[in-house]
Structures are given as structure tokens and as C-alpha cells.
Amino acid sequence: MQRSHYCELSPLKTDTTDQTDNTNLESCIGHTIILNGWIKKIRRHGAISFLNLRDRYGEVQLTIDTEQYPSLGPAVEQLRLEFCIAAQGIVQLRPENMQNPLMHTGKVEVFTEQLEILNSCEPLPFMLQKEKDQVGESDGGEALRLKYRYLDLRSEGMQKRIILRHRLKHQVHEFLHQNQFLEIETPTLIRSMPEGARDYLVPSRIHTGKFYALPQSPQLYKQLLMVGGLDRYYQMARCYRDEDARGDRQPEFTQLDLEMSFVQGQDVRQLIEDLMCSIWHKVLGPKQSRKLSRPFPRLSYQEAMNQYGSDKPDLRNPLQLQDFAEFAENSDFGLFRQCLADSAKKGCVKVLVAPKAGEYCSRKVIAELEDEAKKYGAKGLAWTRVGSGSFDGGIGRFFQEQFTAISQRYGLQAGDVLFFGADHWTTACEALGAVRKKLGTALNLIDKDTFAFAWVLDFPLFLPTDKEANDTGTANTGWAAAHHMFCMPHPEYIETMEQDPGAVRGNIYDLVLNGYELGSGSIRIHRADLQERIFDIVGYPKDIAQERFGFILEAFRHGAPPHGGFAIGLDRLAMIMAGKDSIKDVIAFPKNNLGQSLTDLSPGKVTPEQLAELKIAPLPEQK
Numbered sequence: 001m002q003r004s005h006y007c008e009l010s011p012l013k014t015d016t017t018d019q020t021d022n023t024n025l026e027s028c029i030g031h032t033i034i035l036n037g038w039i040k041k042i043r044r045h046g047a048i049s050f051l052n053l054r055d056r057y058g059e060v061q062l063t064i065d066t067e068q069y070p071s072l073g074p075a076v077e078q079l080r081l082e083f084c085i086a087a088q089g090i091v092q093l094r095p096e097n098m099q100n101p102l103m104h105t106g107k108v109e110v111f112t113e114q115l116e117i118l119n120s121c122e123p124l125p126f127m128l129q130k131e132k133d134q135v136g137e138s139d140g141g142e143a144l145r146l147k148y149r150y151l152d153l154r155s156e157g158m159q160k161r162i163i164l165r166h167r168l169k170h171q172v173h174e175f176l177h178q179n180q181f182l183e184i185e186t187p188t189l190i191r192s193m194p195e196g197a198r199d200y201l202v203p204s205r206i207h208t209g210k211f212y213a214l215p216q217s218p219q220l221y222k223q224l225l226m227v228g229g230l231d232r233y234y235q236m237a238r239c240y241r242d243e244d245a246r247g248d249r250q251p252e253f254t255q256l257d258l259e260m261s262f263v264q265g266q267d268v269r270q271l272i273e274d275l276m277c278s279i280w281h282k283v284l285g286p287k288q289s290r291k292l293s294r295p296f297p298r299l300s301y302q303e304a305m306n307q308y309g310s311d312k313p314d315l316r317n318p319l320q321l322q323d324f325a326e327f328a329e330n331s332d333f334g335l336f337r338q339c340l341a342d343s344a345k346k347g348c349v350k351v352l353v354a355p356k357a358g359e360y361c362s363r364k365v366i367a368e369l370e371d372e373a374k375k376y377g378a379k380g381l382a383w384t385r386v387g388s389g390s391f392d393g394g395i396g397r398f399f400q401e402q403f404t405a406i407s408q409r410y411g412l413q414a415g416d417v418l419f420f421g422a423d424h425w426t427t428a429c430e431a432l433g434a435v436r437k438k439l440g441t442a443l444n445l446i447d448k449d450t451f452a453f454a455w456v457l458d459f460p461l462f463l464p465t466d467k468e469a470n471d472t473g474t475a476n477t478g479w480a481a482a483h484h485m486f487c488m489p490h491p492e493y494i495e496t497m498e499q500d501p502g503a504v505r506g507n508i509y510d511l512v513l514n515g516y517e518l519g520s521g522s523i524r525i526h527r528a529d530l531q532e533r534i535f536d537i538v539g540y541p542k543d544i545a546q547e548r549f550g551f552i553l554e555a556f557r558h559g560a561p562p563h564g565g566f567a568i569g570l571d572r573l574a575m576i577m578a579g580k581d582s583i584k585d586v587i588a589f590p591k592n593n594l595g596q597s598l599t600d601l602s603p604g605k606v607t608p609e610q611l612a613e614l615k616i617a618p619l620p621e622q623k
């Protein structure tokens with residue numbers, strides 16, 4: 001508990017303890033102290049009441065005897081949970097049989113002599129201290145936690161996570177400062193710039209009809225800082241993306257954004273790896289940091305997809321995808337053969353062996369896994385079980401002749417189950433990757449106690465798009481930037497990239513942790529001519545590129561240095577470090593899944609006068 005003096009209690013008379021040692025109450029035994037905090041628990045036994053008083057530093061028992069101090073009676077009567085109070089009393093050792101070993105301060109109590117109610121609290125909408133700090137559905141669930149976020153923030157779990165987040169950020173500052181990085185803020189009212197999502201727009205009052213956008217990331221500003229000679233920049237940047245509610249996303253989030261000049265991709269990755277290890281060491285402690293295996297494994301995008309069916313593979317999961325083309329070709333299973341023959345679609349056949357999964361994989365489970373595969377575009381999910389000496393069920397009958405060869409090749413044992421993906425390469429990999437993920441959890445193959453970092457490198461620079469024209473105003477060329485438009489292609493692709501954009505690999509790298517994409521970055525383009533060619537491929541011909549991105553092209557023509565950088569999702573990082581699976585648990589005031597803040601009820605209506613000032617008129621409501 002924090003000993004403090006903000007209250008109107010009469011001043012301390014007998015306190016002689018060292019004021020700086022204010023968290024260790026045992027060292028205060030015999031001294032009078034003042035505590036401020038909230039009431040977590042009340043037990044009344046006749047004239048004696050026990051209160052558990054809580055603040056962010058901890059919790060302690062106040063013992064109140066109204067026989068000895070009758071003047072405390074009326075206040076004690078009024079006390080309810082979460083009242084904010086101040087108490088003055090003597091710290092004393094509890095009798096041995098009254099000590100509570102489960103409580104950090106369980107050996108002592110504060111025998112209260114004065115009490116002041118600083119504020120009352122209405123009946124609580126939910127109980128703050130629940131098992132694992134979760135407010136269950138019966139309590140109104142998440143909506144209630146968000147509405148009364150200030151109450152939820154008082155809970156021990158939320159406070160621990162907010163503190164963890166602070167310590168994480170503190171270590172980032174410390175580490176980057178020691179490595180000559182400068183923290184520089186970039187504007188949050190900027191020009192609309194496509195970076196994968198829809199922009200949030202802010203109307204300009206002075207420039208009627210014109211809009212600022214909130215940054216999806218500080219990408220171009222950090223590149224301009226490099227042109228400005230301020231190499232080694234970083235910032236904990238607030239970023240905004242107007243996306244449809246999907247999974248665990250927030251419309252505003254925090255990125256640890258950084259950029260360096262005169263570096264190669266490996267320099268950026270080395271720095272990030274050192275940073276992660278220092279964070280683990282300083283924030284989670286040496287025991288956790290020893291679990292990190294360095295260097296972090298590196299996989300190309302191609303390898304990640306081929307082996308794990310994901311560009312953010314969870315390497316704690318030992319299951320791997322393997323190629324099955326050789327056996328598919330030799331079989332008379334038409335579907336697989338057709339798929340392989342379709343070279344235009346880059347068809348492939350892959351297999352995933354689930355060891356000893358025979359019992360678990362009932363028809364119902366297989367149907368569920370098939371549904372999962374279909375979410376990634378697969379038309380179905382072929383499977384078979386390994387029996388003794390033959391395949392058993394599913395598509396096994398097409399492969400009986402090759403049973404021995406297949407068994408030897410994949411080290412099969414009776415009881416294993418095989419799942420197949422046969423499709424366009426991306427679909428086959430991703431669908432089987434989703435099955436791998438589900439099975440990893442269901443078969444308990446994941447060691448939850450480890451942290452598996454990995455680098456995924458050399459992503460495609462462009463992805464095919466079949467959109468007519470997207471909301472960023474580009475013309476439809478059939479290609480969009482896979483990451484963003486400022487990433488450097490690997491040199492071997494530059495000369496001919498217009499001929500086959502889909503084949504171009506970029507100097508783009510992602511950091512993955514336990515199956516989450518933690519961050520991504522790239523070496524950037526720093527020459528205007530190359531940047532213009534990229535703009536052109538993704539649908540910004542020269543004149544439009546000049547109109548929208550003239551400023552960056554011009555900067556590139558003024559001695560822009562080679563540079564590259566990275567951005568880490570800070571919320572996600574804090575979430576994984578806290579052992580949670582929702583970023584809402586590490587954000588003080590998150591939005592709900594519909595992008596609303598239930599705390600202040602934003603977005604909210606504005607007055608007609610506010611709109612008139614901006615010269616904005618709402619469209620008539622559509623029926």
C-alpha cells in the first residue's frame with residue numbers, strides 16, 4: 001500500500017518511519033500511517049470490523065474497533081464496497097492464528113484510529129475481483145466492463161497489465177535511447193494515404209471540402225525523417241484504421257514505429273531481436289528470457305507457407321505440411337491429378353500428418369476441420385486414417401497400392417490421420433494451415449509456456465486484386481501492394497517487374513510470435529524513378545501519383561538515403577506478454593468490436609451548428 005497524506009485527517013503525530021519505504025508495511029510495525037484507497041471487502045463482527053483496503057500498490061486489512069473508538073461508528077456503518085476512504089492507524093502484527101499467508105501483507109493489519117470517507121460508491125454493476133479477473137456473462141460481460149471501465153481498471157488483473165504495459169514501454173525507451181534512437185512525434189492530421197485500410201477522415205473547417213486523415217501509420221513521415229538526416233527514429237505511434245469489425249482489432253492502436261538509414265534488412269532485424277530479448281529480460285525476468293532461442297528462426301514466406309500453411313506460423317506447433325505431389329501423380333485419384341495438371345493455377349497437393357489423432361478425429365471433428373479449411377477457400381478436406389497395413393476410410397482406397405512407400409516417406413504409424421490440401425498453392429497451404437492450427441490446440445501439442453519468435457522474410461511485393469477500383473482511388477491494374485507501396489523489391493526482380501508482378505519478392509520481413517504477426521517492416525525504396533514504377537503497377541499512373549504523392553517523390557529526388565524500418569504492434573506485444581488473448585485486456589480504454597467506446601459513448605452525434613461550420617450536410621437517410 002502507498003502511505004499517503006491526501007485527506008483531512010489530523011496530521012500524523014508519531015510517525016517516524018522512513019517515508020520512502022512505503023510499500024513494505026511489515027517494516028512499519030509500531031508506526032502510525034495514513035492510507036488512502038478503496039474498500040475491497042468488508043466483514044463486520046459486532047464492534048469489530050475488518051476492511052480490506054486496496055490501491056494500486058497492494059492491499060491491507062484495516063481493523064476497526066468501535067468500542068475502543070466509538071467516534072468511528074457512524075462512518076463504519078456507512079461503508080460499502082469501493083468507497084474511497086482515508087484511514088489513519090498503527091501497523092501491528094496480527095496474532096499468529098489470524099495471519100493470512102495468501103495475502104502479501106497478511107501478517108499485519110492497520111489498527112484504525114481515524115477514518116474519513118472521501119467518496120461513496122454506488123452499488124457495483126459487477127464484482128471487481130473475479131476468478132482470473134474475468135467478468136462473466138452473468139455479470140453483463142464485456143459491455144459492462146467497458147461501460148464502467150474505471151471500475152474494471154481498479155481490478156488487480158487490469159492494474160497488473162497496465163503496469164506491465166508501462167514497463168514494456170519504459171524498456172523500449174531505455175533500449176532505443178541507448179542505441180542512439182531519437183523519439184520524434186509525427187503529425188496525426190495528415191493527408192489521406194493508402195496503407196491497406198480505409199482512412200478515418202477529419203474535415204477541415206478552414207479549407208472547405210478538404211479533409212485530413214488520421215494516420216494508418218507514420219510511414220511516409222518516418223521516411224521523410226530519414227531524408228532529413230534524422231536516422232534512427234522511433235515513436236510509440238497512435239495509428240488509426242477504419243476497418244470492419246473483425247476479430248481482435250481496434251480502430252486505434254499503438255505501434256512501436258522505427259526507421260534507420262544506411263541499413264540492410266538484417267541490421268533492422270538484429271536490432272529488433274536485441275530489443276525483444278531486452279524486453280523479455282527486463283520485464284518478464286531472466287527465467288522467461290532464457291526460454292527465447294536465438295537467433296530467432298528465419299523462414300522465407302515460401303517456406304512458411306509450404307511448411308506451416310501460414311505467413312505467421314506458430315512454431316510451438318510441431319505439425320508440418322508436406323508435399324504429396326509424387327504420390328498423387330502415381331495414383332488414379334482424378335481430383336488430385338487434375339489439380340496438379342493445372343499449372344496455370346499453380347496447383348499443388350499437400351499432406352498433413354496428425355500423429356495418433358485417429359481416436360480424436362471422429363466424423364464430427366473431421367467435418368469441423370473441413371469447415372475450417374473451407375474458410376480459406378478449400379472446396380473440401382480429403383482425409384484418411386492409417387490402419388495396420390492399409391489406409392482406412394476417406395480417400396485411402398486410392399492410395400492402398402502405395403501404402404508402404406507413403407508410410408516410409410512420412411514415418412506413418414497405425415492410428416495417424418492424414419489430411420490433404422489440393423488446390424491453388426496459396427489455398428492448399430492456407431486451408432491445411434488452418435487445420436494444422438486447430439489440431440495443434442485440440443491435440444494439446446502446444447507448449448503454452450514457451451515463446452516462439454520467428455522471422456518471415458521475402459514476402460511478395462504485389463498481390464492480385466479483382467476489385468474494380470478500391471476506396472483508395474487507384475485504377476484497377478489487377479495488382480495491389482501486399483504490404484505497402486514503399487517496400488523495396490529484391491534487386492533481381494527490378495528490371496522486369498512489370499512483366500510478372502506476382503513473382504516479385506520484396507525485402508519485406510515480419511516478426512511472428514506464437515502464431516501472431518507481431519510486426520512488419522521492410523527496406524524502402526529511396527529513388528523516385530523506382531517508386532514511380534511501383535505506383536504505376538498498383539494503379540497510380542504518373543499524373544495521379546504526382547498529385548497524391550508528389551511530396552515523397554520530390555523528397556526522394558533530394559538526396560534520400562537508403563533506409564528501412566519496422567513497426568511492432570505494441571498492444572499485441574503487451575497482450576502476449578500478459579498471457580491474454582484479447583488486446584482489449586491491455587488497453588486502458590478500448591473500443592468494443594463495433595468500434596464504439598462504451599465508456600464515453602463515442603462515436604456520438606454532433607450539433608447541426610458544428611456540421612454547418614464544417615459545411616457538411618448529412619445525406620437524407622436511406623429507407
Ligand code: ASP
Binds near residue numbers: 216218219565566567
Ligand atoms: N508502416 C508499416 C505498417 O504499419 C510498418 C513498416 O513498414 O514500418 O505496417
